[in-house]
Amino acid sequence: MYILSSIQMAKADKATIEISGITSTELMEHAATKCFHWLHTRLQGQKVKIHVFCGIGNNGGDGLVIARHLHQHGYNVNCYVVNFSEKRTEEFLVNYNRLKEIGEWPTVINNENDFPDVAFEDIVIDAIFGNGLTREPEGFTKKLIEYINNTKVFTLAIDFPSGLYSNSSVTDKNAVLKAGHTLTFQTPKLAFLLPENKDFINTWEVIDIGLDADFIEGLKPQNNYITKNEILPMYKPRNKWSHKGTYGHSLIIGGSFGKIGAVTLASKAALKIGSGLVSAYVPKCGYNIIQISVPEAMVEVDNDAALEYYNFKTKATVIGIGPGMGTVEKTALGFELFIKENKLPLVIDADAINLLSQNKLLLKYLPKNTVLTPHPKELERLVGTWKNDFEKLEKITKLSQDYNLIIVLKGTHTVVVNGTSKYFNSTGNPALATAGSGDVLTGIITGLIAQGYKPVNAAIFGVYLHGKTADIAIQNTAHETFTASTILDYLPKAILDLFEEEVENPEE
Numbered sequence: 001m002y003i004l005s006s007i008q009m010a011k012a013d014k015a016t017i018e019i020s021g022i023t024s025t026e027l028m029e030h031a032a033t034k035c036f037h038w039l040h041t042r043l044q045g046q047k048v049k050i051h052v053f054c055g056i057g058n059n060g061g062d063g064l065v066i067a068r069h070l071h072q073h074g075y076n077v078n079c080y081v082v083n084f085s086e087k088r089t090e091e092f093l094v095n096y097n098r099l100k101e102i103g104e105w106p107t108v109i110n111n112e113n114d115f116p117d118v119a120f121e122d123i124v125i126d127a128i129f130g131n132g133l134t135r136e137p138e139g140f141t142k143k144l145i146e147y148i149n150n151t152k153v154f155t156l157a158i159d160f161p162s163g164l165y166s167n168s169s170v171t172d173k174n175a176v177l178k179a180g181h182t183l184t185f186q187t188p189k190l191a192f193l194l195p196e197n198k199d200f201i202n203t204w205e206v207i208d209i210g211l212d213a214d215f216i217e218g219l220k221p222q223n224n225y226i227t228k229n230e231i232l233p234m235y236k237p238r239n240k241w242s243h244k245g246t247y248g249h250s251l252i253i254g255g256s257f258g259k260i261g262a263v264t265l266a267s268k269a270a271l272k273i274g275s276g277l278v279s280a281y282v283p284k285c286g287y288n289i290i291q292i293s294v295p296e297a298m299v300e301v302d303n304d305a306a307l308e309y310y311n312f313k314t315k316a317t318v319i320g321i322g323p324g325m326g327t328v329e330k331t332a333l334g335f336e337l338f339i340k341e342n343k344l345p346l347v348i349d350a351d352a353i354n355l356l357s358q359n360k361l362l363l364k365y366l367p368k369n370t371v372l373t374p375h376p377k378e379l380e381r382l383v384g385t386w387k388n389d390f391e392k393l394e395k396i397t398k399l400s401q402d403y404n405l406i407i408v409l410k411g412t413h414t415v416v417v418n419g420t421s422k423y424f425n426s427t428g429n430p431a432l433a434t435a436g437s438g439d440v441l442t443g444i445i446t447g448l449i450a451q452g453y454k455p456v457n458a459a460i461f462g463v464y465l466h467g468k469t470a471d472i473a474i475q476n477t478a479h480e481t482f483t484a485s486t487i488l489d490y491l492p493k494a495i496l497d498l499f500e501e502e503v504e505n506p507e508e
């Protein structure tokens with residue numbers, strides 16, 4: 001699914017109106033009616049008090065349409081116009097009049113004295129600002145947003161939480177509405193996927209308003225939201241005449257005294273995702289541990305308690321390096337020689353990323369399409385700090401372009417960056433916030449590359465499946481009891497889920 005910016009959304013709105021011949025008011029009616037149905041399905045006519053706050057642009061127009069439908073269905077609805085400007089859009093005015101025609105006169109809010117009483121148990125619909133936000137809300141509009149936030153009432157935001165931009169950072173955090181749920185039109189918005197906006201975005205979903213798909217395709221959006229639809233075509237089914245050699249040989253390099261578990265998890269993951277063969281290259285102290293805990297894997301050993309020589313004999317298809325490796329001097333020196341000589345595809349994680357950060361000259365030796373899987377702290381060591389999440393994404397893009405790398409920045413919405421293309425993951429939940437889950441991801445991506453997946457696809461596919469295990473598991477287990485090993489237990493279900501049909505959305 002593409003992620004569109006505000007400018008792209010406005011272009012797609014306009015183009016759809018021209019191409020399909022429907023009017024802008026009809027498009028608004030269609031979009032806002034879907035939002036009403038979303039609410040109606042859940043409320044089933046309950047007499048809860050609903051406050052609809054409308055701006056004076058088309059986001060406000062949506063609010064007016066929703067208020068009209070709520071009124072006509074007998075809900076206890078209060079509609080307000082937040083009068084921050086005298087200009088009104090045509091679609092706003094059409095719907096203002098339609099609301100008046102059915103006997104519902106919105107209350108105009110001109111200053112703080114006009115704020116209505118809002119109780120914790122009420123519902124607020126936020127239709128103040130949407131796609132057309134050009135600057136931060138101020139004056140009484142900002143005060144209204146603060147006022148609503150302070151009530152802690154459930155807030156349903158239409159298209160955007162008011163005050164949030166799609167593609168740039170908020171500078172005044174008090175001027176953004178904290179949405180309980182957001183119904184956004186046509187595509188996810190980049191701002192919803194960034195940790196800096198965690199206070200404003202809770203849950204959200206996309207309402208398909210039928211914008212022209214060919215036109216959107218022609219915009220060549222660079223930001224993507226990865227769901228099952230994008231993942232399924234990547235899947236490589238197995239051939240009847242294949243054998244273990246067909247599915248490659250993953251070599252996992254890492255471990256140090258006390259941290260052999262990381263290599264164990266990564267090796268198990270590479271096997272479980274289907275790598276034909278898996279070997280581990282660990283310090284001597286890890287030999288028995290891996291042999292006993294992963295009988296399917298082969299093991300080669302280096303020096304005693306930490307890697308030093310990197311002189312393995314395994315003829316691997318791909319190497320995953322870093323889990324539990326440590327950064328002591330001898331490991332770092334050996335790593336430098338290894339990187340300078342290596343020609344095999346690489347997945348680089350954890351301490352191997354930290355060693356690259358300590359010696360950035362090594363970056364130029366990495367084979368094209370090497371996958372790096374940093375968490376934010378590891379990324380910071382590599383590229384320095386950032387002012388905000390948009391600048392962070394720019395820094396990752398530059399790193400990816402400068403060295404032809406694929407960067408997997410891990411987090412709630414892990415993003416895979418390949419040059420200017422970005423792929424944000426849709427799966428996963430806080431169950432994954434547990435020791436070793438990153439090591440498992442390294443093994444999964446390595447094992448997919450071994451089987452012939454293009455590195456960028458291996459990264460996108462692996463991240464999706466990794467998150468999906470937690471989403472499936474959480475139906476039967478608690479967040480707390482999910483561990484990195486549970487990811488492996490649920491990999492079969494995550495793969496099988498790809499072939500299950502989605503349940504129809506009742507509102508569609």
Ligand SMILES: NC(=O)C1=CN([C@@H]2O[C@H](COP(=O)(O)OP(=O)(O)OC[C@H]3O[C@@H](n4cnc5c(N)ncnc54)[C@H](OP(=O)(O)O)[C@@H]3O)[C@@H](O)[C@H]2O)[C@@H](O)CC1
Binds near residue numbers: 061085132135137
């Ligand atoms: N057919 C369609 O197009 C469809 C559109 N749809 C809906 O339209 C929404 C976009 O509508 P929109 O473009 O009218 O912008 P919106 O967010 O309502 O507000 C912009 C107004 O606010 C003003 N303004 C901005 N910032 C401000 C500030 N800080 N403080 C004060 N004023 C500020 C700005 O004026 P200006 O910047 O020029 O001063 C302008 O007057 C979109 O999110 C979706 O909900 C759907 O119905 C689907 C069909």
Ligand SMILES: Nc1ncnc2c1ncn2[C@@H]1O[C@H](COP(=O)(O)OP(=O)(O)O)[C@@H](O)[C@H]1O
Binds near residue numbers: 412413433438
């Ligand atoms: N709240 C969350 N929602 C979704 N995914 C998460 C969440 N917290 C952590 N994860 C995922 O868990 C993994 C953690 O990796 P990492 O930080 O390297 O852990 P470790 O070093 O313990 O292996 C990443 O893939 C990350 O995306």
Ligand SMILES: [K+]
Binds near residue numbers: 129130
């Ligand atoms: K809004």
